[in-house]
Amino acid sequence: MVKAYYEKDGDLSTLDGRQVSVIGYGIQGRAQALNLRDSGVNVEVGLRKGGASWKKAEEDGFKPLTVSEAAELGDVVMVLIPDEVQAVVYASEIAPGLKKGNTLEFAHGFNVHFSKIVPPDGVDVVMVAPKGPGQMVRRTYLEGFGTPSLAAVEKDHSGKAWETAMALAKGIGATRAGVIKTTFREETETDNFGEQVVLCGGVSELIRKSFNYLTSEGYQPEIVYFEVLHELKLIVDLIQAGGLENMWNNVSNTAEYGGRTRGPVVVDSGTEEKMKKILADIRSGAFAEEWMSEVAKGVPNLDGMRKKGSDETIEKVGKELRSMFVKGEEATSAAR
Ligand code: NAD
Ligand code: MG
Secondary structure (H helix, E strand, C coil), X not given: CCCEECHHHCCHHHHCCCCEEEECCCHHHHXXXXXXXXXXXXXXXXXXXXCHHHHHHHHXXXXXXXXXXXXXXXXXXXXXXXXXXXXXXXXXXXXHHCCCCCEEEECCCHHHHCCCCCCCCCCEEXXXXXXXXXXXXXXXXXXXXXXXXXEEEEECCCCCHHHHHHHHHXXXXXXXXXXXXXXXXXXXXXXXXXXXXXXXXXXXXXXXXXXXXXXXXXXCHHHHHHHHHHCHHHHHHHHHHHHHHHHHHHCCHHHHHHHHHHHXXXXXXXXXXXXXXXXXXXXXXXXXXXXXXXXXXXXXXXHHHHHHHHCCHHHHHHHHHHHHCHHHHHHHHHHC
C-alpha cells in the first residue's frame, strides 16, 4: 500500500518568514491563494496588469503585483498559469526574479519534465498537484476538508524541498484529505495518458460515436442522449465512490452481464496497441512538441475542432434537453 501523507506530516512553520507568491489567479491560482491566506501563510499574487483576474484578486482582498514583482519578492513562487504559457512567462518574468534558496512550485509537471522550463541551480523545484479542479480545492477547504493531491520534488537544493512541498500542501488543505508522493515524470506521463485515453479523449469519443451511430439508425436523439451521455455521471459516481465492482453491484444484472461481456469487445487488444503508441508519444516528448507548436501557431487546429464540436447535433440536443429539465439546469450551473 502506498504511503499517504496527512496533517501531521506537514508543518506550516516551514513557511514562517517566507513570502509565497502565487502567479496566476485562475482556476487553481485563486483557490490556492485563498486557502494559503486562510491558513495564515504570507501570500501575494502576481498577475498581468489589466488582465481579467486583476480585479477578481482585488475583490478578494489581495493587492496584486505584476508577475515580475511577485517573482522577485517571493521566496516560494507558485506557477499557476496555464501550462502552455508557462515557459514564455517563466523566461521573461519569473526567472529574472529567482534567487538561490527560492522554491519554484508547480501544480503539474509538464513544463519541468519536458524541459520547457529549466530552473537555475540553487532553486528547489517542487509540485503539489490537486486531483480536482480549483473550485473543489476551495470548496472542500471551506468545508474543513481538502482535495487529495500528489506531491513531488524535482530538485532539492536546500535539503528541505519535501518539507516545503508538504507545508504548501497543508496550506491548501491537501493534507486533510491525503497526499501521495510521486515524481514530475510519473505525474506528467500518467496525467497526459489519463486525459487522452480515458477521461477526456476516450470517453468523449465513445459518447460521440455511439450517439451518431444510434441516431443514424433512427433512434430519437433525445433518448440516445440520455442513454449514452446523461447517465454517465451516475455510473462514474458509483465507480468513484467504490470502484468498478461497486458499479457492477449497483446496476441491473442485465447491464452487468452485457457490460462485462461486451466491454472488452468495444475496447479490445487493438485499443491496447493504440494505448502503447499514445504512451510512447507522451514519453518521447512528441506529444509535448506537437502541442507546443500548436500553441505557437495560435491554436488553429484546436480552434477548428472546438468549432466543429460545438456545431454537432449532440451539443444542440443536449442544450435543448437541459433547458427542458430542472435537474439538467442545476447540473449545468454546477458545472460552470
Ligand atoms: P487557468 O487557465 O485557470 O489560469 C488562468 C490564470 O493565468 C489567470 O489568472 C490568467 O490571468 C493567468 N494567465 C494566463 N496567461 C497568462 C500570461 N501570459 N501571463 C500571466 N498570466 C497569465 O489555469 P489552471 O487551470 O488553474 O492551471 C494552472 C496550473 O494548475 C496548470 O499547471 C495546470 O496543469 C494545473 N492544474 C490545474 C487544475 C485545474 O483544476 N484546472 C487541476 C490540477 C492542476
Ligand atoms: Mg489532470
